[in-house]
Amino acid sequence: MNNKKIAVYGAGGFSREVAWLIECAHGTEAVTCFVDDNKSQSSLKGIPVLTFDEVLESHPDIEVAVAIGAPATRKLVAQKCSNAGFQFARLIDPKASMSSSVYISEGAIICNGSILTVDINLAEHVHINLDCTIGHDVKIGAYSTLSPGVHVSGNVHIGEEVYIGTGATIINGNEDEPLIIADRTVIGAGACVTKSTEAGCLYAGLPAVLKKRY
Incomplete structure (x- = not known):
């Protein structure tokens, strides 16, 4: 049984593609949530959308996949996650x-x-x-x-x-x-x-x- 649990940081097109990759590699239950600090929806493709603070409170030990295409933005988000103690998935x-x-x-x-x-x-x-x-x-x-x-x-x-x-x-x-x-x-x-x-x-x-x- 695969117990992998991953939060996908981002809620755009590439984030949905990364969620599909995770499902292919680790099963449909592996994508726990999307992370979007400016969220305009509570779920995406049936998966909850949470803010960073909500993920930190409810899933402090989860692995994170930073699914943001722009390199500079990805770097800022990754540093934010690292400072909060999150580990990162290799996908x-x-x-x-x-x-x-x-x-x-x-x-x-x-x-x-x-x-x-x-x-x-x-x-x-x-x-x-x-x-x-x-x-x-x-x-x-x-x-x-x-x-x-x-x-x-x-x-x-x-x-x-x-x-x-x-x-x-x-x-x-x-x-x-x-x-x-x-x-x-x-x-x-x-x-x-x-x-x-x-x-x-x-x-x-x-x-x-x-x-x-x-």
Whole structure:
């Protein structure tokens, strides 16, 4: 019998997808509640919606999945939960595929259809959305997001709070000089990244070029 109990932080579209992932991996009873501090409804898909304070009072020992797409917001929420003493779930869809040499930190979420090959390191609260592929010797920093259909080739190092849009492609680096996606980079949907990026910038196009500095 699976006694897993998880609170899904967030009540938007991705939160509902994460709830489905949890049901697939751990059973329909594993999703105890959604968490929404500005809740406008008492339940979602038949599951209670609670505020953070209500969860802290009624389920102080529950694991939390921070299902928020925006990296900076996810970081703030995760720190809030950590400060309150919550532990975080590692969520892997049963239809994701990976080798035994993939290291997955707490709070990471890996969705249906994604393939992770060998010698990969995912830091805290990384989101790998639907149908992504990640090649050998890739590192992904905390709070980064790969949107659906992102393809990351081998020897790529992705920094913290990076957001990579749907269908983007990152070409490979090499062992001595990995391709680096710097902290807080945003990669536009469908872009093809052929060289390392600068921190805090938006890149888009084929090939991806610098569009904006933050």
